[in-house]
Amino acid sequence: MDKNKKLVLIDGHSILNRAFYGLPDLTTSKGEHTNAVLGFLNIMFKILEEEKPDYLAVAFDTSHPTFRHEMFAEYKGTRKGMPDELREQVPVMKEVLKAMHVSVIEKPGFEADDVLGTLATKAEKEGNLVSLVSGDRDLLQLASEKIKIRIPKTKRTGTEIEDYLAQDVLDRYQVTPKQFIDLKGLMGDPSDNIPGVPGIGEKTAGKLIGTYQSIENIYEHLNEMAPGKVTNSLKENQDKAFLSKELATICTDCELDFKMEDAKIGNLYNEEVYLWFKKLEFKNLLSKFQTEEVTLTTGIEEGFTTVEDLAEADKIFGMMDEKVAHPVGLHLIVEEDSIIGLSLCNSEENVYYIRCTDFITQDYLREKANKLAKGYLVSVIGLKELLPYLAFSEKDNVFDASIAAYLLNPVTDTYHYDDIARDYLALTLPSREDLLGKAYLSKAAQENPTAFLSYACYSAYVAYRSAERLRDLLYRSEMLHLFETVEMPLIYTLYDMEVRGIRVDKEDLKVYGDHLETGILSLEKQIYEQVGESFNINSPKQLGVILFEKLRLPFAKKTKTGYSTSADILEKLQSEHPVVAMILEYRQLTKLKSTYADGLAGYIREDGRIHGRFHQTITATGRISSTDPNLQNIPIRMELGRQIRRVFIPEEGYVFLDADYSQIELRVLAHMSEDEKLINAYKEAKDIHRITASEVFHTPFEEVTPAQRSSAKAVNFGIVYGISSFGLGQDLNISRKEAQMYIEKYFETYPKIKAYLDKLVADAKEEGYSTTLFGRRRPIPELSSSNFMQRSFGERVAMNSPIQGTAADIIKIAMIRVNQKLKELKMRSRLILQVHDELLVETHKEEVAEVSKIMVEEMQGAAELMVPLEAEVKEGKNWLEAK
DNA sequence: GGCTTCACG
DNA sequence: ACGTACGTGAAGCCT
Numbered sequence: 084m085d086k087n088k089k090l091v092l093i094d095g096h097s098i099l100n101r102a103f104y105g106l107p108d109l110t111t112s113k114g115e116h117t118n119a120v121l122g123f124l125n126i127m128f129k130i131l132e133e134e135k136p137d138y139l140a141v142a143f144d145t146s147h148p149t150f151r152h153e154m155f156a157e158y159k160g161t162r163k164g165m166p167d168e169l170r171e172q173v174p175v176m177k178e179v180l181k182a183m184h185v186s187v188i189e190k191p192g193f194e195a196d197d198v199l200g201t202l203a204t205k206a207e208k209e210g211n212l213v214s215l216v217s218g219d220r221d222l223l224q225l226a227s228e229k230i231k232i233r234i235p236k237t238k239r240t241g242t243e244i245e246d247y248l249a250q251d252v253l254d255r256y257q258v259t260p261k262q263f264i265d266l267k268g269l270m271g272d273p274s275d276n277i278p279g280v281p282g283i284g285e286k287t288a289g290k291l292i293g294t295y296q297s298i299e300n301i302y303e304h305l306n307e308m309a310p311g312k313v314t315n316s317l318k319e320n321q322d323k324a325f326l327s328k329e330l331a332t333i334c335t336d337c338e339l340d341f342k343m344e345d346a347k348i349g350n351l352y353n354e355e356v357y358l359w360f361k362k363l364e365f366k367n368l369l370s371k372f373q374t375e376e377v378t379l380t381t382g383i384e385e386g387f388t389t390v391e392d393l394a395e396a397d398k399i400f401g402m403m404d405e406k407v408a409h410p411v412g413l414h415l416i417v418e419e420d421s422i423i424g425l426s427l428c429n430s431e432e433n434v435y436y437i438r439c440t441d442f443i444t445q446d447y448l449r450e451k452a453n454k455l456a457k458g459y460l461v462s463v464i465g466l467k468e469l470l471p472y473l474a475f476s477e478k479d480n481v482f483d484a485s486i487a488a489y490l491l492n493p494v495t496d497t498y499h500y501d502d503i504a505r506d507y508l509a510l511t512l513p514s515r516e517d518l519l520g521k522a523y524l525s526k527a528a529q530e531n532p533t534a535f536l537s538y539a540c541y542s543a544y545v546a547y548r549s550a551e552r553l554r555d556l557l558y559r560s561e562m563l564h565l566f567e568t569v570e571m572p573l574i575y576t577l578y579d580m581e582v583r584g585i586r587v588d589k590e591d592l593k594v595y596g597d598h599l600e601t602g603i604l605s606l607e608k609q610i611y612e613q614v615g616e617s618f619n620i621n622s623p624k625q626l627g628v629i630l631f632e633k634l635r636l637p638f639a640k641k642t643k644t645g646y647s648t649s650a651d652i653l654e655k656l657q658s659e660h661p662v663v664a665m666i667l668e669y670r671q672l673t674k675l676k677s678t679y680a681d682g683l684a685g686y687i688r689e690d691g692r693i694h695g696r697f698h699q700t701i702t703a704t705g706r707i708s709s710t711d712p713n714l715q716n717i718p719i720r721m722e723l724g725r726q727i728r729r730v731f732i733p734e735e736g737y738v739f740l741d742a743d744y745s746q747i748e749l750r751v752l753a754h755m756s757e758d759e760k761l762i763n764a765y766k767e768a769k770d771i772h773r774i775t776a777s778e779v780f781h782t783p784f785e786e787v788t789p790a791q792r793s794s795a796k797a798v799n800f801g802i803v804y805g806i807s808s809f810g811l812g813q814d815l816n817i818s819r820k821e822a823q824m825y826i827e828k829y830f831e832t833y834p835k836i837k838a839y840l841d842k843l844v845a846d847a848k849e850e851g852y853s854t855t856l857f858g859r860r861r862p863i864p865e866l867s868s869s870n871f872m873q874r875s876f877g878e879r880v881a882m883n884s885p886i887q888g889t890a891a892d893i894i895k896i897a898m899i900r901v902n903q904k905l906k907e908l909k910m911r912s913r914l915i916l917q918v919h920d921e922l923l924v925e926t927h928k929e930e931v932a933e934v935s936k937i938m939v940e941e942m943q944g945a946a947e948l949m950v951p952l953e954a955e956v957k958e959g960k961n962w963l964e965a966k
Numbered sequence: 967g968g969c970t971t972c973a974c975g
Numbered sequence: 976a977c978g979t980a981c982g983t984g985a986a987g988c989c990t
Binding site for chain 1 (some may be wrong): 968969970971972973975
């Protein structure tokens with residue numbers, strides 16, 4: 084090795100360990116744990132960027148150093164060794180490093196410490212600078228003027244690194260690096276199986292080394308020392324002391340056949356590494372490849388062709404019509420509400436981007452595309468987003484690959500062409516952002532035509548190639564029926580709802596907002612007066628300081644960043660100070676003002692309506708979600724908040740009909756658990772919370788108090804959520820023990836429910852996923868976690884998902900049917916909203932009776948359960964009245 | 967961009 | 976000893 088070069092050495096297991104415990108349990112969409120690998124790489128990249136070294140090597144132990152420790156722990160009955168989630172990441176880490184051509188050193192018979200010590204010392208002697216990266220302070224003994232020990236700490240704000248040259252060790256610990264060995268020899272270290280001298284801890288060891296410098300010197304001067312416990316123990320344990328020192332010493336002259344040149348840093352960002360990062364779903368790290376990205380192609384792009392000639396386009400559409408056995412992949416390129424091009428694919432070689440020109444008009448493309456779907460299977464990615472430009476309908480032969488991919492794995496966040504290619508075609512494609520950045524499409528088309536063509540064609544290509552495979556996977560996992568009869572038709576229903584939107588009275592909304600504003604200003608003034616100073620009430624940080632430091636209110640509970648000021652804490656503090664109630668009210672008002680009054684106003688379009696979006700591929704359970712704005716969380720529980728519903732109004736000549744299911748989740752539970760008592764209760768249309776209260780509290784049905792009923796209601800909710808005594812206790816503000824009693828009584832009352840919930844967990848553990856009545860699946864990798872919290876979470880999810888998911892399946896069926904029926908009967912009334920167990924239909928005044936009947940029939944008839952499904956319809960001239 | 971809080975089912 | 980109810984989305988603060 085040349086002089087004056089920089090070498091970075093990494094203590095593999097130690098950093099992997101740090102990363103594992105420092106980061107949350109991240110997994111890929113397939114459930115493989117990746118947090119340790121990601122954390123390791125983040126630390127490594129940070130150091131490489133800082134230091135720009137010439138050489139890099141990572142040392143791993145060949146057997147895990149805490150082996151004995153593990154055996155001991157096993158004996159005690161608690162497994163404390165390397166958790167499985169970490170263990171499975173070790174080989175992955177080594178593979179990734181190998182792909183980066185980073186030298187990985189594993190020498191049987193040598194611990195990583197000794198390898199690191201030897202290499203560092205050797206490099207130093209040859210006149211180089213060394214950085215030794217480890218989470219383990221034992222390595223501090225190696226610090227010198229040229230060997231820097233770097234200890235990374237994973238904090239909330241990112242990774243911070245503590246650096247130690249010899250002088251830093253002295254400053255911080257008042258001992259030299261060499262004396263660190265003696266210190267440890269005296270103190271011992273149970274995790275490393277170093278016994279040390281009994282009775283000597285950190286303090287005494289520090290004093291002794293401060294005075295005598297080394298263990299050898301201590302024993303030379305032992306007779307000069309004042310008699311006492313410490314001196315006695317030293318005398319009795321001389322063997323142990325010297326053995327401990329030996330054990331604590333890191334070898335710096337091991338016989339290693341290692342050539343430093345092997346550790347020379349090459350190209351870390353090569354294609355193999357790119358594939359690894361894609362596989363591990365390290366989206367942020369992929370940005371490091373940005374420069375190489377464009378050249379990173381798979382060869383398929385050679386077959387992509389741009390078409391700008393009308394006759395040519397005609398020929399291609401004709402050709403798409405020929406191959407009837409296979410699907411046609413189709414995608415639209417759209418900008419500012421107009422089509423700028425259309426891509427098509429019906430074989431690996433035939434991939435075309437047909438650009439809109441003076442002759443190839445939007446209408447032409449639209450017509451050709453519509454015709455295609457009348458005859459042959461057209462496969463697309465993200466159908467709902469294409470519907471504004473196409474006239475596809477339920478009757479056409481269309482396959483949405485993103486919806487299929489969602490059913491097969493609902494816990495991923497996106498289902499773009501690159502995600503589908505990665506998961507189902509084992510193909511790594513650059514994403515839209517990889518190719519085009521954040522540029523406008525037409526701009527990108529001019530500036531980077533090659534990348535643009537790739538982007539334009541990938542969706543059609545992936546839609547074409549993945550369709551049959553996805554369909555087969557759906558079939559094999561028994562979800563094809565759900566896909567074809569529920570999810571595909573639902574796309575059109577949701578699209579209809581988005582187009583229709585909901586009418587909002589802009590003026591009324593303004594009045595409501597002004598009313599809130601008045602209240603907020605008044606409360607603000609009162610709060611500042613009460614406290615004696617003005618501050619930002621919206622800042623939990625500032626509020627916490629005011630409440631718990633300035634006013635010294637009790638029950639301060641800490642969050643990660645400061646005091647918790649959440650509503651449930653403040654509620655308990657109301658009697659302590661009058662300002663607390665004001666703050667609670669202030670919170671309520673500002674929430675209503677910013678999120679609802681002001682927030683909704685910004686979404687009202689020219690037509691006086693809000694056209695929110697409904698998402699079908701977001702939730703893990705199968706529910707729909709709503710954004711821009713979220714119309715599924717409009718206030719209702721509190722009086723002031725629910726008043727905002729008055730501003731949601733129907734068109735002239737129309738009214739609202741709002742129908743909601745009565746306790747659909749508990750009814751689903753009754754059906755799925757087959758618990759006779761619960762089933763009978765519903766058959767007899769009894770008040771279920773009251774019955775539960777009567778049974779749990781051993782009180783005659785007629786004598787149940789409102790408080791008892793309310794507690795029983797909380798228990799019923801808890802059951803659906805995957806009950807835990809802690810959660811129930813929290814909700815009811817009672818002790819965990821009491822909550823546990825309620826739960827036990829509940830299970831005594833409904834014995835089959837207990838058995839059923841247990842079975843849900845057991846089955847999910849066995850299969851790795853939970854299943855709804857209609858076959859919808861949700862993977863639950865947490866069930867196999869060794870972490871108690873994680874596993875418990877998985878168990879609650881296993882109990883909740885089939886219930887919540889089945890209810891979601893049912894209302895999806897109902898909304899498709901209601902929407903279709905209204906359309907079939909050519910009615911003017913239209914479905915405009917879904918809120919999980921509720922449907923809102925903007926109903927023509929002449930159609931009220933008929934629509935009401937349709938809603939009840941379709942909702943109640945959406946599934947045949949062992950208990951009746953009940954839906955209650957209400958009419959109103961605004962959304963509040965209809966509730 | 968993460969955290970906290972809070973709106974709904 | 977640990978420390979959470981299940982599923983979402985939006986706003987505001989703060990680093």
